[in-house]
Amino acid sequence: MLVLRKPYLIFLGDAASVADAKTALGVADWCPDDVLGELAFPEAAVSTGKPAMDIAAAVAAGAGSLLIGIAPIGGRLPDHWLPTLMAAVRAGLDIVSGLHTRLADIPELAEAARAAGVQLHDVRHGHWPRVTGTGRKRRGQRVLTVGTDCALGKKYTALALTRALQARGVPASFRATGQTGIMIAGSGVAIDAVVSDFIAGVAEQLSPDNEAGHWDVIEGQGSLFHPAYAGVSLGLLHGSQPDALVLCHHAGRERLDGWPDFPTPSLAEAIDAYLRAGRLTNPAVRCVGISINSSTLDDAQWQAYRARVEAELGLPVVDPLRGGVDRLAEAIHHHKESSHDA
Amino acid sequence: MLVLRKPYLIFLGDAASVADAKTALGVADWCPDDVLGELAFPEAAVSTGKPAMDIAAAVAAGAGSLLIGIAPIGGRLPDHWLPTLMAAVRAGLDIVSGLHTRLADIPELAEAARAAGVQLHDVRHGHWPRVTGTGRKRRGQRVLTVGTDCALGKKYTALALTRALQARGVPASFRATGQTGIMIAGSGVAIDAVVSDFIAGVAEQLSPDNEAGHWDVIEGQGSLFHPAYAGVSLGLLHGSQPDALVLCHHAGRERLDGWPDFPTPSLAEAIDAYLRAGRLTNPAVRCVGISINSSTLDDAQWQAYRARVEAELGLPVVDPLRGGVDRLAEAIHHHKESSHDA
Numbered sequence: 244m245l246v247l248r249k250p251y252l253i254f255l256g257d258a259a260s261v262a263d264a265k266t267a268l269g270v271a272d273w274c275p276d277d278v279l280g281e282l283a284f285p286e287a288a289v290s291t292g293k294p295a296m297d298i299a300a301a302v303a304a305g306a307g308s309l310l311i312g313i314a315p316i317g318g319r320l321p322d323h324w325l326p327t328l329m330a331a332v333r334a335g336l337d338i339v340s341g342l343h344t345r346l347a348d349i350p351e352l353a354e355a356a357r358a359a360g361v362q363l364h365d366v367r368h369g370h371w372p373r374v375t376g377t378g379r380k381r382r383g384q385r386v387l388t389v390g391t392d393c394a395l396g397k398k399y400t401a402l403a404l405t406r407a408l409q410a411r412g413v414p415a416s417f418r419a420t421g422q423t424g425i426m427i428a429g430s431g432v433a434i435d436a437v438v439s440d441f442i443a444g445v446a447e448q449l450s451p452d453n454e455a456g457h458w459d460v461i462e463g464q465g466s467l468f469h470p471a472y473a474g475v476s477l478g479l480l481h482g483s484q485p486d487a488l489v490l491c492h493h494a495g496r497e498r499l500d501g502w503p504d505f506p507t508p509s510l511a512e513a514i515d516a517y518l519r520a521g522r523l524t525n526p527a528v529r530c531v532g533i534s535i536n537s538s539t540l541d542d543a544q545w546q547a548y549r550a551r552v553e554a555e556l557g558l559p560v561v562d563p564l565r566g567g568v569d570r571l572a573e574a575i576h577h578h579k580e581s582s583h584d585a
Numbered sequence: 586m587l588v589l590r591k592p593y594l595i596f597l598g599d600a601a602s603v604a605d606a607k608t609a610l611g612v613a614d615w616c617p618d619d620v621l622g623e624l625a626f627p628e629a630a631v632s633t634g635k636p637a638m639d640i641a642a643a644v645a646a647g648a649g650s651l652l653i654g655i656a657p658i659g660g661r662l663p664d665h666w667l668p669t670l671m672a673a674v675r676a677g678l679d680i681v682s683g684l685h686t687r688l689a690d691i692p693e694l695a696e697a698a699r700a701a702g703v704q705l706h707d708v709r710h711g712h713w714p715r716v717t718g719t720g721r722k723r724r725g726q727r728v729l730t731v732g733t734d735c736a737l738g739k740k741y742t743a744l745a746l747t748r749a750l751q752a753r754g755v756p757a758s759f760r761a762t763g764q765t766g767i768m769i770a771g772s773g774v775a776i777d778a779v780v781s782d783f784i785a786g787v788a789e790q791l792s793p794d795n796e797a798g799h800w801d802v803i804e805g806q807g808s809l810f811h812p813a814y815a816g817v818s819l820g821l822l823h824g825s826q827p828d829a830l831v832l833c834h835h836a837g838r839e840r841l842d843g844w845p846d847f848p849t850p851s852l853a854e855a856i857d858a859y860l861r862a863g864r865l866t867n868p869a870v871r872c873v874g875i876s877i878n879s880s881t882l883d884d885a886q887w888q889a890y891r892a893r894v895e896a897e898l899g900l901p902v903v904d905p906l907r908g909g910v911d912r913l914a915e916a917i918h919h920h921k922e923s924s925h926d927a
Contacts, residue, residue: 265620295660333835350791351644362760375813376812376813376814376845377812377813377844378812378813378844378846379846385613388711397593435780435781435782436779436780436782437780437781438777438778438779438781439776439777439778439779439780439781439784439820440777440778440813440814440817442781442816442817443812443813443815444813450728468865469720470718470720470823470824470865470866471717471718471719471720471782471785471786471823472718472782472785473785473819473820473823473862474781474785474816474817474818474819474820474821474823475781475782475784475816475820476816477815477816478781478815478816478817479816481812481813481815481816484810502719502720504720504721505720505865516861519813519858523815523847524812525809585782
């Protein structure tokens with residue numbers, strides 16, 4: 244498992260749009276106490292709202308890493324960023340990157356990191372452990388967010404649910420499986436970068452034995468209904484051995500994003516498939532609720548949609564951005580108590 | 586996709602048992618015309634039946650590769666093998682290895698290979714392509730062997746079925762997904778070594794567009810019912826988009842091999858799960874028969890077992906080692922004709 248050194252100085256480079264700076268904004272939003280400030284070129288058109296800070300000031304304030312919070316076009320590192328990265332390394336900061344370019348493949352940066360004794364964390368690549376799944380039941384409880392498709396709120400839902408559980412006094416940990424999630428949590432595994440023989444084994448290590456009342460809230464990836472990524476989703480599901488599932492869906496999305504020949508499944512069909520598959524490693528798995536990205540609906544449409552789905556499926560339906568996920572936290576809390584009764 | 590240079594000189598080292606030499610025996614059995622001879626130390630207690638041959642004689646006879654056909658304890662390369670490998674490389678042979686030790690990590694061997702312009706093929710590791718699955722329907726037809734568990738005859742069944750189809754005049758190609766299969770076929774992908782994001786995409790490339798009457802017979806891996814490997818099995822299933830499935834099972838195996846907490850599914854349950862999952866990328870997928878490893882049964886028991894399962898499931902049931910797989914080939918041939926009618 245990758246463990247990052249916080250707090251961060253976020254590097255924004257010459258980010259031209261909010262879309263470019265999605266990672267930076269996500270990190271600043273979800274772990275603001277772990278972000279000391281931001282470093283941007285004068286051309287940058289985006290800010291996280293954190294104070295502008297240079298490398299020396301960040302180091303003086305105790306920064307652990309420079310976090311590359313923007314995605315350049317094509318995913319490659321622009322040459323004119325290199326002096327900043329070199330300066331950060333020489334000042335003793337680790338660098339955290341989700342770029343396609345491996346920092347470790349830039350010889351002068353790799354050499355400088357060796358000399359300074361700091362780490363270059365290529366979160367997208369990484370050297371993930373090679374461990375085989377055991378299927379052994381672990382202590383503590385787990386909830387996994389699963390989806391009808393990719394890119395519809397599984398990370399956001401898991402982060403929001405972790406907070407909502409903590410707010411109720413339930414001990415809960417967010418477990419990150421993708422690069423932005425790892426940057427937010429400060430640790431985790433990019434599960435889709437793991438060699439396929441070890442998906443379930445690595446997922447097992449991500450949510451190890453824990454105390455009886457504790458919940459790991461695991462960020463889901465992909466979808467069982469996705470022709471490219473279902474293998475990742477299934478390995479993560481089996482290794483996570485969740486007690487509870489939250490199904491995530493984007494209201495109105497009738498075709499998989501980018502795979503228009505593939506329809507999204509109905510919510511009932513998706514729940515059935517995830518429960519069938521999940522029972523292999525946890526026969527007691529249940530679906531405790533549904534998290535909807537309702538951005539395509541106006542308020543009246545959303546109320547009607549929610550009422551209809553709740554009536555059909557008998558499960559709480561939330562949109563994290565429209566009223567939060569507290570009803571999911573409540574369902575999980577209740578789930579825990581019923582499990583203890585059983 | 587990995588492509589190997591045949592014919593082979595098989596290296597047996599000091600193989601002490603048939604189990605040690607499983608790879609060598611499988612290769613000599615399934616592609617005897619591609620094996621010129623064997624090279625063994627005097628202590629070796631096993632032979633493939635091929636003529637003893639030294640490196641110079643193999644090169645003179647046109648050998649392309651030295652194939653390491655034995656699995657040393659722990660999977661590591663014993664030091665005393667190295668002089669033989671060095672001599673093979675210097676004589677112009679590629680080396681094909683399925684060991685855990687990477688040949689490419691042995692500096693003097695890597696350097697000698699560079700100097701000689703030959704390849705070191707670490708079949709277990711390899712640099713597999715990084716391609717995302719498309720789900721696009723391909724031309725030609727495909728059959729995939731799937732299983733109730735690992736290690737129960739999926740490779741053997743696929744190889745036997747390829748031969749049986751070819752014997753009927755049906756154009757058919759074996760598509761290898763594991764190391765011994767790759768050595769036999771001379772090409773393929775070690776699917777469980779592929780980064781999990783790309784399992785389905787790589788599986789798509791393994792059985793590309795082909796002519797309408799052609800069958801790819803794809804070697805299955807793992808099992809949807811396996812807590813460690815189901816992700817691999819699902820990605821391979823989706824990427825293969827098989828028209829036909831053959832379910833493989835080991836009669837009498839009630840628990841997964843090495844995972845005793847996990848029961849093997851019933852044949853009906855397994856067929857149902859594979860068809861449900863397979864329909865995502867090929868709605869017309871059908872199970873055409875069942876291949877049994879019946880080594881635990883005597884002849885009378887096997888006849889009774891076969892009759893009972895055929896009556897229950899309405900599908901042909903074969904053991905490749907007890908009467909061959911011709912009834913599966915017939916079912917596939919028939920399947921093709923009914924598909925053409927449709």
